[in-house]
Amino acid sequence: MSIEALTEADDGPRSKRPAILAAAVECFGEVGYEATKWSEVADRVGIGQTALYHYFESKAHCLLTIMRLGLRNSDAAFREATAGASSSSDALRAAVEAAYALSPQEVQQNRILQSNIALLANERASRREETERQACRELVAQVEHNWAELLERGMAAGEFPRRDPQMMARSLLGLVVGVWRWYRPGGPLELRTISDFITGCCVRMVAGREPDAG
Amino acid sequence: MSIEALTEADDGPRSKRPAILAAAVECFGEVGYEATKWSEVADRVGIGQTALYHYFESKAHCLLTIMRLGLRNSDAAFREATAGASSSSDALRAAVEAAYALSPQEVQQNRILQSNIALLANERASRREETERQACRELVAQVEHNWAELLERGMAAGEFPRRDPQMMARSLLGLVVGVWRWYRPGGPLELRTISDFITGCCVRMVAGREPDAG
Incomplete structure (x- = not known):
């Protein structure tokens, strides 16, 4: 894992938080969140339960932290990728490409985020989780x-035809993150190939005009 | 719930299965699968735990059944919608529209299916769940x-430009089902409006040509 993907500004050099998060990303990615035993995460990091609970009060607290950092990274990657674009079309292409410029471990983090996104709909009983x-x-x-x-x-x-920007934003995001359902690192398709394919889809969706109805 | 959406060929008229599934769709939709108490489902149907376990051995077994029936309905709706189409463009439009021609309860069923799709990745310990x-x-x-x-x-x-059909199929599906993440019945956008919007996106993705790069 590019350790930055799981690090926060206030993590000191001796903090075990990033290592715990990295181990949890591994476990949740391998067997799923539901089937992961919380104690297995501590075992992988080589720490005890007490140290584990010092950082995270529950498996759900750890999952929600992984999700927040994934979203934080997506937000930052979008800003960085689009900052220098000379047109909105260029910015669109750069934004989609940035969404796929990820290490295998960051892919795993994104898959976990998307698989568990429904968790964000309902209030949590614990304050830290909430x-x-x-x-x-x-x-x-x-x-x-x-x-x-x-x-x-x-x-x-005037670069893009007028369409509801919020509905289009959500549609683009659905298309872009939908890939994490089926893409597996090491599978038959390279992420670079998928990135090019989805970029083309996004550009046609946003900038294309309806072909003449037969 | 159009009760057919949750009924199987071998459900007799006295089977409580469809009613249990309908109550579970309500509960999972309201507070999420994780937070739903399995006993709450029995209470809503007005049956005891013994009767509940006669039909489903676990909450996960019930969820997987809801998911299977949702997928079965999508498969059937696709076939029915596209059977009479006079061109592939017409078939594409009909397929997307059919994906949104749903009652609010079927929308809920689809949201539950998509929210829990990651559950399909890993083997289940129980035979019936598996x-x-x-x-x-x-x-x-x-x-x-x-x-x-x-x-x-x-x-x-020659109706559509040549592109990888499997990757395009997955992309269309990601776009179409991505709506269930954010659409809520009774919200500001009508499902009909969303259906038209997504149909246009799909047609441009599939049939459109790349606009000239800046």
Whole structure:
């Protein structure tokens, strides 16, 4: 794992948090969140239960943290990729490509995020879990906003035909993240090939005109 | 719930199975699968735990059955919608529209299916759960195959530009089912509006040509 994907500004050099998160990403990715034993995560890091609970009060708290960091990374990658774009079409291509410029471990983190996204719908009983859930929801809204803003700018400039920017943003995101359901690192399709394919789909969806109905 | 959406050929008129499934769809839809108490489902139907266990050995068994029936309905709706189409473009439009021609309760069933799709990745310890999981996986493959076949036919006829039909089928499905993440019955957007919007996106993705790069 590019350790930054799971690190926060306030993690000191001796913090075990990033290592716990990396082990949890491995476990959740291998057997799924539901089937993962929380004690297995501690075993992989080589720490005891007490140390584990110092960082995370529950398996759900750890999962929600992984999800929040995945969303934080997506938000940051979008901003970085689109900052220098000379047109909205270029920005759109760069945003889609950035969504797939990931290490296998970051792919796993994104798959976990998408597989468990329904968890964000309902309030959590624990305060720390609920704090993470709220932060995730704000980041989901922020990511949607990033895409909608890019689309609005392109429509205002006449680069893209006018269509509902929020519905288009959600549609693009559904298409882009839908890949994490079926893509597996080491499978028959290279991520680079998928990235090019989905970029083409997004460009036609946003910038294309309806072909003449037969 | 249009009760057919949750009924099987071998359910007799006195079977409580469809009613249990309908109550479970309500519960899973309201508070999520994880937070639903299995006993709450029995209470809603007005049956005891013994009767409940006669039909389903676990909450997961019930969930996997709901998922299988949702997939079965999608497969059937696709076939029915596309059977009379006079061109592949018409078939594509009909297939997307059929995916949204649903009652609010069927929408809930689809949301539950998509929210829990990651459950299909890993083997179940129980035999009955594993049987349902395998049936779900076969139906997922069948649904993908339906879409890929439609695309291949359109490409062979020269209606659609040649692109990888399997990757395109998965992309269309990701776009179509991605709506269940954010659409809520009674929300600001009508399902009919979303259906038209996504149909346009799918047609441009499949039949559109790349606009000239800036």
